Amino acid sequence: MIDYSPFLSTAARTMAPSAIRAMGALAAGRRDVISFAPGYPAPSVFPWEALREIASELLTGADGAVLQYGATRGLRRLLEALVTVMAERSVQASIDELMIVSGSQQALDLTGRILCDPGDVILVELPTYVGAITAFRGSRAHLVGVRQEPDGVDLDDLVEVLTRERSAGRTVRALYVVPNFQNPTGLLISLEKRRRLLELAAQHDLLIIEDDPYGELYFEDVTTRAETRPLKADDAEGRVVYLSTFSKTLAPGFRTAWITAPAPIIEKLEIAKQSADLCTGGLDQHMVYESWRRGVLSSIAPSLRAHYRRKRDVMERTLRAELGDRASWPAPRGGFFLWISLPEGLDATRMLPRAIEQRVLYVIGSAFFVDGGGSNTLRLSFSHPPESEIEEGTRRLCETIRTEIAPGRTATDAVR
Numbered sequence: 107m108i109d110y111s112p113f114l115s116t117a118a119r120t121m122a123p124s125a126i127r128a129m130g131a132l133a134a135g136r137r138d139v140i141s142f143a144p145g146y147p148a149p150s151v152f153p154w155e156a157l158r159e160i161a162s163e164l165l166t167g168a169d170g171a172v173l174q175y176g177a178t179r180g181l182r183r184l185l186e187a188l189v190t191v192m193a194e195r196s197v198q199a200s201i202d203e204l205m206i207v208s209g210s211q212q213a214l215d216l217t218g219r220i221l222c223d224p225g226d227v228i229l230v231e232l233p234t235y236v237g238a239i240t241a242f243r244g245s246r247a248h249l250v251g252v253r254q255e256p257d258g259v260d261l262d263d264l265v266e267v268l269t270r271e272r273s274a275g276r277t278v279r280a281l282y283v284v285p286n287f288q289n290p291t292g293l294l295i296s297l298e299k300r301r302r303l304l305e306l307a308a309q310h311d312l313l314i315i316e317d318d319p320y321g322e323l324y325f326e327d328v329t330t331r332a333e334t335r336p337l338k339a340d341d342a343e344g345r346v347v348y349l350s351t352f353s354k355t356l357a358p359g360f361r362t363a364w365i366t367a368p369a370p371i372i373e374k375l376e377i378a379k380q381s382a383d384l385c386t387g388g389l390d391q392h393m394v395y396e397s398w399r400r401g402v403l404s405s406i407a408p409s410l411r412a413h414y415r416r417k418r419d420v421m422e423r424t425l426r427a428e429l430g431d432r433a434s435w436p437a438p439r440g441g442f443f444l445w446i447s448l449p450e451g452l453d454a455t456r457m458l459p460r461a462i463e464q465r466v467l468y469v470i471g472s473a474f475f476v477d478g479g480g481s482n483t484l485r486l487s488f489s490h491p492p493e494s495e496i497e498e499g500t501r502r503l504c505e506t507i508r509t510e511i512a513p514g515r516t517a518t519d520a521v522r
């Protein structure tokens with residue numbers, strides 16, 4: 107057998123598989139495991155009937171463009187629709203500030219590629235979305251963590267880290283944030299902090315990569331739409347590269363997402379996308395466009411919010427009843443995730459085999475930290491399993507946690 111490692115690039119040699127996908131593999135083939143690992147939407151809320159109808163109309167053969175190659179920037183009609191979608195999010199974007207991509211994951215990959223030379227710094231939150239870590243590292247960026255507070259990224263720490271990195275002679279390209287119901291913590295960056303973040307970006311000449319897959323999924327008992335206002339909405343200087351997706355509000359199988367950024371950035375992203383995949387799938391884009399045009403997307407949004415809010419309620423209620431103050435978590439105000447901190451000294455990686463024995467799965471929190479921290483944390487997704495499984499799976503997890511905890515210990519703060 108040939109040893110292929112001498113043939114591989116440095117980037118390929120250092121690539122690590124996604125922890126979340128690895129968790130999925132652990133559960134595969136075990137039907138009795140309840141998995142809180144992947145951040146999948148619930149298939150029961152996909153608008154199957156409407157999609158069936160749209161697909162059968164699109165596939166009559168009347169319009170060859172449906173199955174044809176298309177423009178790299180994306181389907182013109184969908185781009186025009188996105189101008190309206192962005193305006194509804196208080197962002198005034200023109201067509202030349204938009205590009206459609208094959209999932210926000212592709213947007214992260216392309217953004218890393220156009221911004222970073224090997225060793226350039228991208229600042230990320232501690233913790234941050236694991237897919238961003240892998241995408242940016244694929245561009246050989248050096249990721250440096252910034253602490254979080256209960257209302258999102260810690261601005262004092264941001265300035266400190268930025269200053270330290272620059273004085274060490276490194277080029278800091280951008281800060282990556284997920285302001286709405288962050289993956290993995292569920293945290294929402296406060297409006298005041300968003301304003302100050304933009305000020306700091308101007309003051310320190312920094313770009314911001316704003317990733318917003320979950321903004322539409324706010325829970326109306328504790329959050330308003332106004333609180334999810336994108337940073338991009340107040341980006342007077344053009345410092346924000348904004349990413350969003352139809353994955354969580356329609357279906358991830360369409361692999362259709364978009365980037366809103368200043369035109370010169372979009373131009374570079376377009377060239378990078380040409381070599382990645384020429385264009386996003388035409389059928390996918392037509393399906394998404396028709397779902398938007400016929401009002402399917404807007405009509406299902408309230409029921410999605412209610413659906414995920416009910417699931418959050420079941421998970422939180424069960425956790426509270428079963429664990430009391432033996433673990434802590436920031437109350438999710440939207441999105442898919444609940445982030446648990448176990449008492450210091452407990453290790454979520456060591457606990458995982460015992461959780462699997464109890465037939466429940468989670469993602470270890472350390473997978474989301476670029477500084478090796480977070481050993482006592484774990485991420486639960488309440489989005490995918492049905493409510494009955496959420497209750498049962500959470501009970502199993504709590505049983506596992508209880509046996510790990512020495513009597514009398516309590517959790518430290520959820521967000522350090």
Ligand SMILES: Cc1ncc(COP(=O)(O)O)c(C=O)c1O
Binds near residue numbers: 208211237350352
């Ligand atoms: C923060 C964040 N960014 C990007 C993505 C990728 O989304 P997409 O399905 O559009 O590639 C996800 C998916 O879970 C996510 O949570």
